[in-house]
Amino acid sequence: MAGSRPIRTPKELLAQHLIQEDQVAAITDVAKRYALSITPAMRSRIVELDDPVARQFVPTEDELTSLPEEREDPIGDDPFTPVKGVTHRYPDRVLLKPVLVCPVYCRFCFRREVVGPGDSMLKESQLAAALDYIRSHPEIWEVIFTGGDPFIMSPDRLRPILRALDGIEHVKVIRFHTRVPVVDPDRVTEDLVEALTMDTPVWVVVHTNHSQEIGDGARRALRLLAGSGIPLVSQTVLLKGVNDTPEALEDLFRTLIVNRVKPYYLHHGDLAVGTSHFRTTIKEGQALARSLRGRVSGLCQPTYVLDIPGGHGKVPIGPTYLNGNGTVTDPWGIAHTYPPKTTED
Incomplete structure (x- = not known):
């Protein structure tokens, strides 16, 4: 039974029957390095100890294993940080990070070295x-x-920041990346929606990785956001043992579309320290992306992307359907000829 407050310690994991007694020592070591929090909403979505929701949020000893290629800053934010809280990698857009706290801490997070309790809010x-x-x-x-x-x-903290941005003439779009509508849906209130409503359009990117995460609370939160005219898209991380099957991805993307969320990005797992047990190969990811083509509506198709380590940007790495012999492969794997150049009148 989910409690009324987040699970934040190994002892609470044990009390909630999410780990065994003989795991407490190792999980304590993990929790000393990486933040731990599981909201009541996500605890209620965990059915078994090793199900797709548990694997995302319950720490394991695997996180203590690091590989030489893994990095503390896998996507290279630091070199593109002109002032604290801002990352300016692409010319026309910036990341603004006013807070480094989350309601839940994903065990595969690419910012796991910097998020969590401590100096977590930007000073005034x-x-x-x-x-x-x-x-x-x-x-x-x-x-x-x-x-x-x-x-x-809180909406009261967000309002002055949003009003300031709304007053900057060259800022034409504001985007939020969040897990809250799914993992802590009670935070999505009319007050929050009112704070997000202004002349500058606000888009919300919802992070979710498996349809099992999306319960009644999440559906209500998404309905409130979408019904208020806020466009919703999603980002999903491809995770071994969580969603690395055609069936899991199909179910997730169909569920999102039904809840008025357009699948946007399917991320290849980043080289974050202690996350190798979650990563698929790119070849496996391409095969999964290919399996969705023709299987589900075009509305359900995200772009499979890789954030190149070192801050070199995000690129699509999905399968190609054009072959080098003048043919193109259809969604069912059959090759068809296509003329290299059409006749001009």
């Missing part, structure tokens, strides 16, 4: 400097709230 002076940076760079067309999870902030 740091936030002012971040907003000044955005004001002084007219090439910035989009501001993307991330973190941590920006929806963990």
Whole structure:
């Protein structure tokens, strides 16, 4: 039975029957390094100890294993941080990270070295400097709230930041990356929706990896956001043992579309320290992406992407259907000829 507060310690995991007694020592070592939190909403979605929800949020001893290629900053945020809380990798958009706390901590998180309790909020002076940076760079067309999870902030904390951005002429789009509508849906309130409603359009990217995560609370939260006119898209991480089957991905993407969320990105797992047990190969990911083509509606098709380690950007790595011999392969694997050049009138 899920409690009324998040699970935050190995002892609480044991009390909730999510780990065994002989695992407590190892999980304590994991928790000393990486933050731990499981919301009541996610505890209620865990049916078995090793199911797709449990694997995402319950720590395991595997996290203590690191590989030489893994990195503390796998996507290279640090070199592109002109002021604290801002990452400016692409010319026309910046990440704004006002908070480094999450309602849950994914065991595969690419920012697992920096999120969690501690110095987790930008100070007022740091936030002012971040907003000044955005004001002084007219090439910035989009501001993307991330973190941590920006929806963990109260509407009263979000309003002044959003009003400041709304007043910057060259900022045309504001985007939020969040897990909250799924993992802590009670935070999605009319008050939050009101805070997000302004002249500058706000988009919300919902992170979810398996349909089992999406319960009645999540459906209510998504309905409230979508019904208020806020466009919703999703991002999903391809995770071994969680969603690395055609059936799991199909079910997730269909569930999202039914809840008015357009699948946007399917991320290849990042090279975060202690996460090798979650990563598939790119070849496996391409095969899974190919399996969806023709199997489900085009509305259900995300772009399979890789964030190149070292801060070199995100690129699509999905399968190709054009062959080198002048043929194109259809969704069912049959090759068809296509003329290299059409006749011009």
